[in-house]
Amino acid sequence: MLLVAAALITASMHSLGVVESPVAPTTTSVAIVRTAAIVHDPATASRPVMTGGQDTVDTADLRAARGRTFLDDLVAIAPDRLAHAATEADVVATAMDHPPTAAEVTTWWSGLGSADRARLERDAPVVVGNLDGVPYTVRDHVNRAVLAAGLADPHTAASESAMLGQVRESLHRVADTPPKSLITLDTRGAGRAAIAIGDLDTAADVTVVVPGMFFTVTGQMVDFTATAGDLYAEQATLAPVAAPASGTGVAVVAWMGYRTPDLSNILSLDLAKTGAARLERTVDGIRELRDGQQPRLGIVAHSYGSTTALMALASGHMSADSLTVLGSPGSDVTNASELAVSSGEVFVGGAHWDPIAGSGYFGTDPGVAGFGSTILDLAGGVDPEDAGDLFRRPVGHNDYLKPGTASLHDVALIAVGRGDMVRDGIRQGNGRGEGVVGASPDMYLVRPQDLQPRD
Template sequence: MLFIAAALLTASMHSLGVVEATAVPTSTDARVAASAPMRHAPPEIAPGPAVDALAAASGQAWLDVLAAAPPTVLRAADSDARVTATAMDDPPSSTLVTAWWAALTPASRTVLTDDAPVVVGNLDGVPFDVRDAANRAVLTSRLADPQASTALTAMLGQVQESLAQEPGDPRKYLVTLDTRGSGRCAISVGDIGTAGHVSVVVPGIFFTVNGQMADFTATAGDVYREQATLAPVAAPADGAGVAVLAWMGYRTPGISDFMSLDLAHLGADRLVRTLDGIRSVRTGHEPRLGVVAHSYGSTTAMIALSSGRVSVDSLTMLGSPGSSVTTADQLAVTPGEVYVGGAHWDPVAGTGFFGTDPGLAAFGAARLDLLATDDPDGRGDVFRQPFGHNDYLKPGTASLHDVALIAVGRGDLVRGEHREGDGPDGGVVQATPDMYLVRPQDLQPRD
């Protein structure tokens, strides 16, 4: 049944132009990185013994060699697929990186940021304003490269559009920019380095940097604005304001591989590093840190938070197809702060396709009131209920409001579902193949 829903979903997205054509990635990101145009390393600079030594190092030794390298070596290293792969795929722990960066002189930090922006911009544990500056420099340089491929230019164009600022908008930070293969990107709306409440939004299947980054960042902006309106009732936090990270930090599945958990496991590793990086940079004044995960992203988030490697203050799952996690107690989340919601006519929520459905009562999550349609208690609700698989974070929905309340530490104000009983399906509406599985309007680009 999930296959039917996915097939209809991807067909609708292509017919509406939501998914744009992207280049087919090679089998490894590193191979693509080796051929992609880079900002630095002109032809006359060939990777020499110093770059080879950096490429062979790992952990603290890698950081030490990086800090000692002169600008010419840094420029060559920043174009070496082996070195950039270490920064993006197998970096030193964010705790090591944070301590290393703090010990550098201001002059050394400037040299690293200017001459190795790909490395610095994607290294968890480096301050977010520094990563933003480095990644923006790479974005500008590659957009100006006349030899850039059409696919790369389209991807970078989406990132550039995502960073556009309107008067009065919160500042945006380009936290991750990986142009290998189909790309990875993360953009923060608001300052993760100072905000008291930080949310990381994890997408599900069919999301690509080339196709949806601008829309996904706009969604993060909607979450930000909803949270900001709750400032008068927000729980105390160590920091001022809110920040929402549009985290397209892993390659999400397409129609050919959405039934596999391989990308969820890879994404979980990257999500762990991202969350740990936020905590490391904020050591001593950590924010309230929450994850908002949609669809396949919830499976990815549960794998990450059951790994024992990182913890968060809240987890909100929307339209989840489940995971191997059987109870909320297995997740490194503050007790009582795991939430799950399933909307009307969502063909994915409640399926338990990848294991246990977190919407089941036995799972132990707090279930959001997303199924009521006619205000049965006569309370005059001002928020509409979400409908379909892609409606959860749209302005005006009860689900967006609940997500915002949870993020600012006021999950106590979120209502539970209206239910006459908890059957084996946990009360989630189950779709059948002959139903309207997904409405076309659920998939349209933003107004």
């Protein structure tokens, strides 16, 4: 039944231009930054550090290296070989798929001299820009250079140019809006990208938004980033009632950091497992760079992304102050006690006429009685804190984070540490209520108005 629901949702979205194609781009190339892409003074270049008793290391050594050795070899490789070596498939795969820990990266980067850092930013931007533990200002700088070089290169494949064009448009910033940072850019295959809205280094509240099925960088990065911006704006308006935390302001990450499923693999959990590991590394990087000034960190996950987030938080490798899942098809987690989330801070939302929420396709529905979660009351109505503020009821599978919905307001309250206000406003106890439609064949018809693209 999940396949039927997914097909109908995709067809409705495609007809409205929300999904460009359920098929992932086939490009496998990695954008290469030309030497002139980043301004650099050759006079600042320094001699590579000694590694293993040698002045330099071989490219083959770098391809085979892992952990801290990989990082040291990046610095020790001959300067005239670095630019080429850092774009080899095996080296890029290590940096993006099997990287050193954020702690190793942070220690390594902080120990480098300014000349070595400048050389790495210039000649190995694809690697440096995707290592969790490298400062976000550096990652944004080099990833934007990779982006610009890829768009300017006449040899860039059309599918990759389309992907990069979406990222460039997503980064567009108008006056009086928060800054954006490109903290992940991977052009291999279907592509991956993550854009932070706000300052990850200083924000009191950091929220990572994880998307579900059919989301691709090429098809939805602009809209997904705008959705993260809507959540940022809603959280910012709640600053007067936010609970105390280390830092100031908020930051929201539009994290398309894993390949989401399409119709060819929607029934598999393999992508969720890979995505969970990537999400763990992303959160580890945020925490490592904040060190003693930890932000209040929340995960907001939609659809298949909720399965991914539940896996990550049950792995023992990642923790969060809150978890909000929306339209969840479930996971193998059977109780909130299995999750590394602060007590009482697991929330579940299911919109009216959402055929995925409460289905339990991938295991236990986190909204069932006994799971230990708080079920959001998404019927809409008046905000008890402001009688003049009326929220509408979200409808369908893709309506949860749209402006003006009760769900967006609740998600923002949870993110700023005011889950108590959400719980106090709920009229029902634990377990699914009338707000979620039970799964039955006739409920898989998704109305076009439920899937309206962004205005």
